[in-house]
Amino acid sequence: MRIAILGNKGSWYCKKLSDAANTRGHAAFRLEFRDLASHVLEMQQEQFFSFDTDSNHNRLTDFSCLIIRTMPPGSLEQVVFRMDLLGRLEHSGVTVFNSPRSIECAVDKYLTTSRLAAAKLPVPTTAVCESSEAAMQQFQQMGGDVVVKPLFGSEGRGIFRISDPDLAYRSFRTLERTQAVIYLQQYISHPGYDTRILILNGNVIGAIRRHSNNDFRTNLSRQAHAESYLPNDLEAELAIRAAELTYTEFAGVDLLYRSDSPNECYVLEVNAVPGWRGFQSVTKVDVASLVIEYLEQKRNNVDSSQS
Template identity: 75%
Template sequence: MQIAILGNQVSWYCDQLQQAARTRGHEASKIEFRDMAAFVNNNAREQFFSYDAEQTQISLPHFDCLIIRTMPPGSLEQVVFRMDLLGRLEQSGITVFNSPRAIECAVDKYLTTSRLAAAGLPVPATAICESSEAALQHFSQMGSDVVVKPLFGSEGRGIFRISDPDLAYRSFRTLERTQAVIYLQQYIAHPGYDLRILLLNGKVIGAIRRHGHNDFRTNVSRQGQAELYHPTDREVELAVQAAALTDAEFAGVDLLSPADAPDECYLLEVNAVPGWRGFQSATNIDVATLVIEYLEQKRNNKPTASH
């Protein structure tokens, strides 16, 4: 196969995928969103390109598979164009992994949380609004102890906990002035760790327990420590359902149990561009190779696409 890996050129994950693809006899190239373009006219089929460091055009339909390893911040126009382009590439016959439909849902915390809640799955009490006045009302209703998160974001970036009313007022006013959407969840006191279950094609690859490092956030990217964990049947059931609701074939599902109710479990996030560095070090599972093997199966079983 010819494989394109859409991500940061110096990313460890891109390197892992490229190495796994080449080991299995495939060609693998790295590209970035900023270098992608489309050309449309009324005399020919739509054309899709990327550009290398020398600004040489690379025809994207040359690739069989496009693995998405990033969804960087951008303006509304940039985000809409990226999602539209991924959708058009998929329609052209390229296997886009995860699918644009899954990426669109999983990068949007509101859409993910609302889908999970609508299906009856347990999520923390969550408020999403644009005005600081509404955010302050929800802050009070949630016991004046909340976690504020960016609507788009990952690896714990931009997340902070607020339990002081004055600080909440200033924070919400700042977010409102910057035209941000204010996303806040009721803080759940936990025993210092949460769970990450990694899934591929609806099946559990493995799971880890992540311990925070002097921080309520447990992300390994923020110095959290990962250890091998064997999830319960209930935890597996929730993770599989959550991944299916976001259409993510490759997903990292985060779960959290309250300190005072360890038998309960909340779904925190479904990540359709999941990291696995800490997971791999704790489980010794070669995730990149599993991804490439799965893409081989998808391409072998894929019907011919109409353009």
């Protein structure tokens, strides 16, 4: 196969995926979102390209698979164009992994939380609004202790906890002025760790517990430390169901327990571009090889159905 990997220069994940692809006899190429382009020609099939800095270009339909390893920030127009192009590329026969549909859902915290709650999965009490007045009202109703998150974002960036009314008002006003969506969840007092479960094709491939380092956030990018963990049946079921509800074939699902109710487990997030560097360091699971093997199976199934 020819495999395109949408990722950042110097990315550890791109290297691991490229190495795994090369080991299995495939050719892998790193691309960037900013270089993607479409040519819609009159009365002809649409053409998709990736232009590099030397003005050379790759025809995207020459790739069997395209793996999404980053979702960089951008304007609304840029984000919409990227998702539209990925959708059209998938329609043309390229296997996009994860699918544009799943990326669109999982990258949006509101849509993910809403879908999980509608399916009766346990999620923290959440409010999403645009005005500071509405946010203050929800802040009070949640007991005056909330976690504010960017609607789009990962690795704990832009997340902060507020329990002071004056600070809450100033923070919500600032977000309102910048035309941000205000996403807040009731703070859950937890035992200092959460659980990250990796899902591939509806199966658990492993899990870790991430212990915080004097921070309510348990992201490894914020100096939390990880240990290998065997999830119980309930945790595995929640993770598999959450991935299914967000259409993600490859997902990192985060679960959190309450300190005062150790049997009460919440689904915090579904990540459709999950990191696994810390996961692999403690579990020794070769995630990149599993991903490439799975894509081989998907392409074999596609080729068989077309023959």
